[in-house]
Amino acid sequence: MSEPARPQRRNEIRQQNETLILQAAEKVFAEAGFGGATMQLIADLAGLPKANLHYYFATKEELYRKVVQNIFEIWLHAADSLDNAPGPIEGIGAYIDAKMEISRRHPDGSKVWASEVMHGAPVIQDYLETTLRDWTAGRAALIQRWIDEGKMAAVNPEHLLYMLWATTQHYADFGHQIETLNGGPLTDAQWLRAKDSVKAMILRGIGAV
Amino acid sequence: MSEPARPQRRNEIRQQNETLILQAAEKVFAEAGFGGATMQLIADLAGLPKANLHYYFATKEELYRKVVQNIFEIWLHAADSLDNAPGPIEGIGAYIDAKMEISRRHPDGSKVWASEVMHGAPVIQDYLETTLRDWTAGRAALIQRWIDEGKMAAVNPEHLLYMLWATTQHYADFGHQIETLNGGPLTDAQWLRAKDSVKAMILRGIGAV
DNA sequence: TCTTTTCCTGACCGTATGGTCAGATTGAAG
DNA sequence: CTTCAATCTGACCATACGGTCAGGAAAAGA
Known part of the structure; x- marks a missing residue:
């Protein structure tokens, strides 16, 4: 061997x-x-x-920095589903699927990221200003293209992205609250329902049908 | 005097x-x-x-506990807008308005709450299990009633509530990220647009038109 | 085998933090 | 004015934490 x-x-x-x-x-x-x-x-x-x-x-800071960077990588790759999609139904649907899966499989990473941003992003401010900014601009343009092509309603692309991030990451960051209200961890079926609920509401919300 | x-x-x-x-x-x-x-x-x-x-x-814990409790109070009272509304357009619309206003005026409180929940709610676990649980059940029933009356689409009430919380609180908890992408704090006009975007997407998403 | 480099760790250190306390100060009550 | 209780605070303490270091163990190379 x-x-x-x-x-x-x-x-x-x-x-x-x-x-x-x-x-x-x-x-x-x-x-x-x-x-x-x-x-x-x-x-x-x-x-x-x-x-x-x-x-x-x-140092503790160096270790923390590496942890945050790792999460950021996973985050960005999840967006591959958005690209090369013929329209919002496939693209945004797949993006929601991918992000919900990350919330389920890597809730800790999501929490560290949320914590970092909430505290003013002391460690990854430069990433926000460069990589994330470019990333966001690119996807906003993609969404705008879909709007111009009449494939979805004329929503504000940035606020749509915020809604996608907020809704999907909520299931990781506030997972404890959800579990408490649910009376226990979500089962496979409940995760599926969550995913479908989010997709249904958002896709209908942007007029992609 | x-x-x-x-x-x-x-x-x-x-x-x-x-x-x-x-x-x-x-x-x-x-x-x-x-x-x-x-x-x-x-x-x-x-x-x-x-x-x-x-x-x-x-102790530090006692001080922290009081801070979290204060936030929780504000949170609950924001829901008065939901009740006594004739339908989802007015009720959920007003609720989004109220919660967006809280995100704008009390971003620190929102962050403390998020942090508390993310860390497993060591201080307010009992509140989650009693007050919040009852609150959620009540509003879910209200939403279900609207669905039964044909005033909105048959979405899952719990997941709709999660979406409302996630989307509105995102503007406080991830305010730093949004400001970075926006190139500065949101202006009055931008806050208005954010509010309208959220309302438009969600209300259309739940078929309330 | 011998040498070199990498890996490992118990013991230690300086500092910062939550919390304490004795005593001073100040407003209320008679 | 006197008394009493509430308010205030500088100085202090024990602890816990991030980080260091000398020296030992183990793998790689010659």
Whole structure:
């Protein structure tokens, strides 16, 4: 085997421990916020001594930055569904599907992102001003094109994007509230219904039928 | 004058300092999160010595609890617009107006609430399970009644409520992101457009026309 | 095998934070 | 004026946290 299951190859040690730490960090940052999170908690969750964390990530800020950057990557790739779609029904429908799936599979990441933005984006302000800004402008233009082609109602593209973000991420960021009102975690069927409800209301709301 | 402008009446001293501290606390908690906020920061913002804070609020947790409870009150009263409305156009329209206004006027409160829920509602879990649960059930029934009367499409009432919360609160919680994309704070006209966009998309989305 | 580089970690340090307290100050009551 | 209770605050304390470091273990290279 050239790729053994429990190896101690140098390359893999680094890779393995870094992802281990990043996963633990994402969870702790999501649950406690940046200020409430402690390196000791992250270390315990990762099953490593605290000093080992500082070997891979010099400071708490650096570790946090990596966590946020990872989330941002996932976020952006979710938008591939929007592009190359013939119209809003397929494009926005698929985008909602993708974002709802992220809310379900990566709720911690969503919370860290929300927390970061709520606190004024001290770490990823530059991303907002460059990458996200360009991204938004591009998709707004795409939506405007669909409007001009008579494929949907003349809604404001930016506010439509905000609504898409808000509605889908709500199921992650406010998942605890939803679970409390629901009397427990959403089942597969309930997630499906949530997704369908969101898609139905938004697609009808933008006149794409 | 029985109510002088700068009095030092015992009653008013307490009242005045408590609200002063609560306002400062709301801002600091919103900007830094519970873990990142410090009593010293709150004291400085309130213009009082730190020890004075502990005279009015024994612990950081107690102060935080009061802040969250205050927000919750405002939240609930915003729903009066829903009740006693003849139908969804007036009721939900007014509710969106009210919640958008709160997002504009009390963004800090909204952020503290979001943060509290995201971290698993350690402080207001009982409120979620009692007050909010009853509240939600009542409004869901109201929406269902409108559906049964043919005044709107047969959407899922709970998911409609989630969409209303998510969309309106997004303008407070993610206000920094929106401002960055917008190139500055929203003007009066832009807030009006935001409100109208949200109302138009949601009302059309639920088939209330 | 010997050397070098990477990885690992217990013990430690300086600082910041939440909270305390004794005593001063100030308004109310008689 | 005197008394009493409420209000205020500088100084202080114990703790917890982020971060450091010297030195040991282990893999890679020669």
